[in-house]
Amino acid sequence: MSVYAKPLSADIVSRTDNTMVLSMGPQHPSTHGVLQIVLEIDSENVVKADPEIGYLHTGIEKTAEGLFWTQAQTAIERMDYLAPESNSLCYALAVERLLGITDRIPPRAQVVRVLIAELTRIASHCVWLGTHGIDLGAISVFFYCFDLRENILDFQEAAGGARMHPNYVRIGGLNGDLPDGSLPRLDALIAKFPGRMRELRGLLQANPIFQDRTIDVGYLSPDDAIQYGVTGPSLRGSGVAYDVRRAYPYCGYETYDFDVPTRVEGDAYARFLVRLDEMEQSMRIVEQARRRLDTPGPVMIDDTKVALPPKETIALSMEALIHHFKVISEGFRVPPGDVYQSVEGPRGELGYYIVSNGDNRPYRVRTRPPSLYNLQALKCIAPGNLIADLVVMIGSLDPVFGEVDR
Amino acid sequence: MPWWVIVLIKSAILLFVVITSFAYAMLVERKILGWMQMRPGPNRVGPWGLLQPAADAAKLLLKEDLTPETADPLLYKLAPFISLVTAFAVYAIIPFGASPSGAPWAIGNVNAGILLILAITSIGIYGICLGGWASGSKYPLLGSVRSTAQMISYELAMGFSLIGVLILAGTTSLDGIVHAQTRLWFFIPQFIGFVIYITTAVAETNRAPFDLVEAETELVAGFHTEYSGLRFGLFFIAEYVNMLTVSCLAALLFFGGWNAPFGWTAIPGVAWFVIKVAFFMFFYMWLRATLPRLRYDRLMSFGWKVLIPLATLNLVFTAIVVAYKG
Numbered sequence: 144m145s146v147y148a149k150p151l152s153a154d155i156v157s158r159t160d161n162t163m164v165l166s167m168g169p170q171h172p173s174t175h176g177v178l179q180i181v182l183e184i185d186s187e188n189v190v191k192a193d194p195e196i197g198y199l200h201t202g203i204e205k206t207a208e209g210l211f212w213t214q215a216q217t218a219i220e221r222m223d224y225l226a227p228e229s230n231s232l233c234y235a236l237a238v239e240r241l242l243g244i245t246d247r248i249p250p251r252a253q254v255v256r257v258l259i260a261e262l263t264r265i266a267s268h269c270v271w272l273g274t275h276g277i278d279l280g281a282i283s284v285f286f287y288c289f290d291l292r293e294n295i296l297d298f299q300e301a302a303g304g305a306r307m308h309p310n311y312v313r314i315g316g317l318n319g320d321l322p323d324g325s326l327p328r329l330d331a332l333i334a335k336f337p338g339r340m341r342e343l344r345g346l347l348q349a350n351p352i353f354q355d356r357t358i359d360v361g362y363l364s365p366d367d368a369i370q371y372g373v374t375g376p377s378l379r380g381s382g383v384a385y386d387v388r389r390a391y392p393y394c395g396y397e398t399y400d401f402d403v404p405t406r407v408e409g410d411a412y413a414r415f416l417v418r419l420d421e422m423e424q425s426m427r428i429v430e431q432a433r434r435r436l437d438t439p440g441p442v443m444i445d446d447t448k449v450a451l452p453p454k455e456t457i458a459l460s461m462e463a464l465i466h467h468f469k470v471i472s473e474g475f476r477v478p479p480g481d482v483y484q485s486v487e488g489p490r491g492e493l494g495y496y497i498v499s500n501g502d503n504r505p506y507r508v509r510t511r512p513p514s515l516y517n518l519q520a521l522k523c524i525a526p527g528n529l530i531a532d533l534v535v536m537i538g539s540l541d542p543v544f545g546e547v548d549r
Numbered sequence: 550m551p552w553w554v555i556v557l558i559k560s561a562i563l564l565f566v567v568i569t570s571f572a573y574a575m576l577v578e579r580k581i582l583g584w585m586q587m588r589p590g591p592n593r594v595g596p597w598g599l600l601q602p603a604a605d606a607a608k609l610l611l612k613e614d615l616t617p618e619t620a621d622p623l624l625y626k627l628a629p630f631i632s633l634v635t636a637f638a639v640y641a642i643i644p645f646g647a648s649p650s651g652a653p654w655a656i657g658n659v660n661a662g663i664l665l666i667l668a669i670t671s672i673g674i675y676g677i678c679l680g681g682w683a684s685g686s687k688y689p690l691l692g693s694v695r696s697t698a699q700m701i702s703y704e705l706a707m708g709f710s711l712i713g714v715l716i717l718a719g720t721t722s723l724d725g726i727v728h729a730q731t732r733l734w735f736f737i738p739q740f741i742g743f744v745i746y747i748t749t750a751v752a753e754t755n756r757a758p759f760d761l762v763e764a765e766t767e768l769v770a771g772f773h774t775e776y777s778g779l780r781f782g783l784f785f786i787a788e789y790v791n792m793l794t795v796s797c798l799a800a801l802l803f804f805g806g807w808n809a810p811f812g813w814t815a816i817p818g819v820a821w822f823v824i825k826v827a828f829f830m831f832f833y834m835w836l837r838a839t840l841p842r843l844r845y846d847r848l849m850s851f852g853w854k855v856l857i858p859l860a861t862l863n864l865v866f867t868a869i870v871v872a873y874k875g
Contacts (some may be wrong), residue, residue, distance in 0.1 A: 151642055165687050173766035187691060189846065236607045280842030286586035352758060352841045513761045530691070531767045 162190055164423035165530075169198045171375055173278045173534045176544035180521070180533070189533055191527035194518055199548040207508040219495075220308045222510060222546040226267040228259045228299070229488040230323060230546075231312045234399055234508075236393055237484035238314045238497045241477050244444055251440035253394045254314040258329075258432040259299070259311060260394070260486070261425040265336075266295040268422050269408045272343060275415070275538040279356055284346055291339050294332050294348055301325050310327055316443035321436070331435055336426050357412035361524045361536035364409060368533030370524065372516035376421060377489025377540055380414035384409035387487035399428050411539035418541075449475050474503040490514050512546035559656045563640055571789045572602035578834045585838040609785075612778035618670065620775065628683060629776070629783035632676025636790040639669050643797050644724050645820035646807045650863030653724040654819070662723040663715065666798065667708060670753065674700045677762060679754070681772030692771030695845055696755070696762040702852030703752040710745035710859035716800045727806030733812075736803035741863040743803045747832075747854055750795035752761040752848070754788060757837040761845045796829035797822075 165182045168174035177198035183191040203222055207215035220227040220233050241243045264484045269292035276284030294308040297514040302321050303309025311318050347353045363373065368381040378385055386403040404420030406413035443450045451470055452463040469475075477500040485494035489514030501521040525533055576591065576598060580585070583590025591598035616625055642662050644653035652658075659665055681693025696871030715721055717738060718729035728737075736743040744868060752759040763771035773784050800806060804825045 171769060251608065278842070279839065280760070280766065282582075282757075285836045286588065290587060291715045346839070347841070350841065352843055355839060355847055356844055423813070451809065529846065531842075534767055 161185075167530075167533070169195075173274075173537065175274060175537060175542055175546075178518070178537065178542065178544060180525075180537075182530070182533075183302055184339055184530065187529045187531070189525050189528055189530065192522060192533065194521055196518070196544075196547050199544045200431070201545075201549065202549050204508050204510060207505055209504065211503055212288075212505060213474060214476055215508065216313070217308070217310050219508065219510075220547055221312055222269075222512065223488065223490070223514070223543050224307065224545045225270050225543050226263045227266075227308045227310075228263040229486060231310060232256055232260055232394070233484055233486040233488070233493050233495050234497075235312050235314045236486065237482050237497045238477060238505075240482045240484060241480055241497065241499050242314070242449065243478070244315060244446065247444050247446065248316055249441045249444065251320075251436070251438070251443075252394075253441060254392045254432050254435045255302075255317055255321060256312055256394050257396065257399065258429055258436070259302070261428045262295045262434070264300065264489045265383055265422050265429075266292045266299075268418050268425075269295075271418060271489075271541045272347075274349065278534045278538045279285050279353060281347065281350075281353070284343060286307070287339065287342060287346075291336070291482070294335065298325060301328065306471060313450075315444070315446065316441075320442045322441075325336065326433070326436060329429075329438075330382065333395075333426065333430055340419070341500075348419070350415070352439040354412060356531075358408075358410055358416055359537070360411045360528065360532045361539055362408075362410050363520055363524055367523055368409075368520065371520045374513050374516065376417045377517050377520070379403065379405045380417045380493065380539075381409040383491075387485050387492050391485065393484075393486060395534065399430050399431050401425075402466055411535050414539045420453075441549045449500055476501060476503050477505075485511065488513055490543065490546075491517060510546065510549060512549065514540075514542040514544070514547045518542045518547060553830075556656060559643070559695030562639065567637065567640055567790060567793065568786075570793060571786055572606075572783070573829055574723060574793065575605075576790055577830075578703035578837075581831065582804050582838050583833045585835075590750065591759075604780070604853070609779055609782035612781075614677055614778040614780060617685055617775050621683040621685065624679050624683035625781070627684075628676045628677075629780045629787070631679065632673055632787035633783045633790075634677070635669050635673035636787040636794065638664050639778070639794050642666065642723065642793070643801070644727070644806070645822055646817070647724070647727075653727075658724055660723065660762065661721050663721050663726070663802075666723075667711075669702070670718055670791070670794070670854070671700070671704060673787070673791065676784070677772050678718075679840070680776070681762075684772075684775040686775050688769045688774045689772050692762050692768050695768075696772060699752055699755075699759070699761060699852075702849050703749045703856075706745055706852055706860045707749035707753060709857065709864055710742040710749065711802065712864050713739045713742040716867050716871050718866075723806075727801055727808065730805040734803065734808070736804040739867070740864070741859060742867075745860050746803065747799065747829075747864070749856065750799065750851075751833065751836065752852070753834075754791045754795055756788075756792065756833055758840040758842050760842060761848060761850060792833055793826065796826045796833070799805050799829045800825035823837065 153508060155167040162185045166179060167182055168179040169177040172493040179195040179198065181193045181195060190457045194276060194485055203218050206218045210218060216234055217233045220231045224228050239248065253483045259384050269288040273285035273288035299309050300306045301316060303311030304323060363381050365381045365383050368383060374385065384403050389403055400408050404417050404424060406417050414517050428439055447466040452466050457467050477499040479499055480497065481498040482493060483496045485492050492511065494511035497505055500506040520537060524536055563776045580590040594604045615621060641656045642659045643664055644655035646654045648654065650754040678693045681689040681696065710743040714726060714735050717735060718726040720726060730788060754764045773781055788866060800822060807822040809818065809821050
């Protein structure tokens with residue numbers, strides 16, 4: 144007996160019909176990372192498709208168990224590398240619930256968290272739109288999207304110190320306030336956004352070739368979507384208006400005014416439109432958050448058991464020095480218990496189930512990555528279509544393999 | 550001098566011109582794509598990136614020439630040459646201008662010029678079909694199947710769209726067709742034919758948005774997935790030379806060849822010809838930067854259900870008008 148599980152594709156590879164087996168990926172240019180789909184094809188028609196995942200398994204969940212509560216966040220951010228701050232926000236919210244400090248997070252920190260989460264969503268959708276365009280052969284869209292994304296990453300870099308994985312959202316608040324000059328930068332971004340969106344819509348939305356390629360391709364019925372656990376824009380493209388920000392608000396989302404874009408067509412074009420509308424709704428939230436940022440305030444919880452004491456007090460206060468030393472050298476302990484917290488990531492419901500046994504390290508960090516569940520729907524929608532459509536379907540489900548394989 | 554020496558000299562000059570234009574067409578395409586995509590394009594090798602083609606050529610020459618184990622070695626090695634030779638052979642009969650006495654500047658002035666060009670370019674597709682099939686690999690096979698289907702659907706419509714021009718000009722000689730456009734360029738009376746030709750020419754050269762044969766995001770690299778080094782380079786050259794060819798034909802058949810517009814004869818005819826060809830080349834690059842790719846079955850039905858009936862109608866209409874006017 145082999146200790147390895149039989150690969151999903153085994154029955155495709157060993158079949159004897161008059162069809163061809165085609166391995167699409169993991170190095171195929173449009174499988175968005177390292178997805179392998181083993182296809183059974185009849186000329187170019189897909190008879191059966193089996194996604195094989197696991198090529199990017201990095202053991203992030205296990206790694207997190209060996210790190211302090213705060214350190215684990217740096218590893219967790221790297222799961223969904225296109226929306227790192229959604230991951231760390233969700234993790235921070237979960238740990239804060241275990242610590243019982245959810246109500247003590249300063250309001251300004253909540254506003255900046257919302258701001259960063261929504262900017263991350265736009266940046267992530269920019270990558271999705273750009274690569275979706277490239278999958279379909281519209282190569283220029285990619286660069287216009289990345290130009291917009293670059294502005295957001297610049298903002299993130301100014302705030303957190305890194306473009307991709309700033310680790311800006313921390314347990315208890317934020318790693319420092321927004322630096323001077325970030326608000327004008329944000330205003331410039333808000334001003335630039337509508338024009339860029341018009342261009343992007345102009346290039347693709349009304350393009351007859353694009354419509355021909357996406358309308359009625361990859362139809363996902365609402366029942367199937369729910370059954371496969373599909374969430375996020377892919378679910379809302381099938382007409383189910385489920386959004387964690389509405390259903391289980393966090394960070395004060397209930398105080399923001401935004402719509403949850405929904406389409407009933409359930410095809411790739413519907414998912415495309417939902418994501419574009421979502422980018423605009425995110426910008427609406429960003430604008431509202433921007434207005435709330437004019438009032439200054441603390442951005443980190445005032446609890447030196449969890450947060451580092453202010454730097455200037457360390458040289459003057461014995462206790463501050465001790466707290467600083469304790470938090471740095473052994474972190475903090477979290478009361479035993481378990482908690483499930485979810486946020487609306489760019490790809491859907493991103494959840495963390497976290498178990499603590501009272502130690503200064505998490506006992507278990509279990510992720511619910513939206514991409515993994517969304518990708519399963521591919522098996523249901525792929526058969527009977529052409530290879531060219533398969534590329535569109537993968538693009539329209541928008542998987543990120545950092546979080547699928549973890 | 551014996552006639553064959555003159556032909557050899559002419560061929561050598563022409564080869565040099567075509568290869569140089571290919572190299573710089575490629576550079577210009579990358580520059581234009583760069584500007585359309587808010588980036589500078591190649592600018593590291595030489596001033597303004599002017600030595601980029603030389604660097605690319607050197608790189609391709611130094612790459613290892615791989616042959617897959619499953620490939621049919623003879624056909625696999627032969628296929629790029631079929632593509633390249635046919636791509637260049639067309640230039641033997643394309644005239645670039647006329648001397649004051651009226652003699653065309655071409656290696657050979659063939660009476661059936663346009664038919665010969667269609668015949669030669671049709672052979673060129675064999676390079677792609679055989680190359681993909683002989684690779685003994687799945688993605689290239691799909692690419693070559695696509696190329697066969699695409700060729701059948703498009704060459705017909707292309708041929709039909711050109712017959713209108715032949716009826717108007719009353720000759721199949723390219724030189725004669727250009728002379729017939731001294732007063733009126735054929736893209737005005739043959740507008741439908743012109744649009745069909747431009748569309749099918751994109752499919753003929755396997756360029757975006759009809760680049761289904763390569764379709765990077767679907768078939769990895771299509772028919773040339775397994776090719777490396779210089780053999781890949783030959784396919785690459787053939788693609789650009791074909792692009793030049795269809796642009797030359799568009800200029801000759803529909804845009805009056807070397808005839809100057811509005812009587813602006815201060816600029817020599819050859820320069821006008823080059824300007825017109827450059828315009829069409831730019832048009833193809835622009836298309837590539839803008840449009841998504843069609844799906845392969847849609848392309849086929851577009852060819853059979855739209856282009857061929859339209860081209861036939863255009864042909865019948867032209868024939869009736871010409872017959873009626875005498």
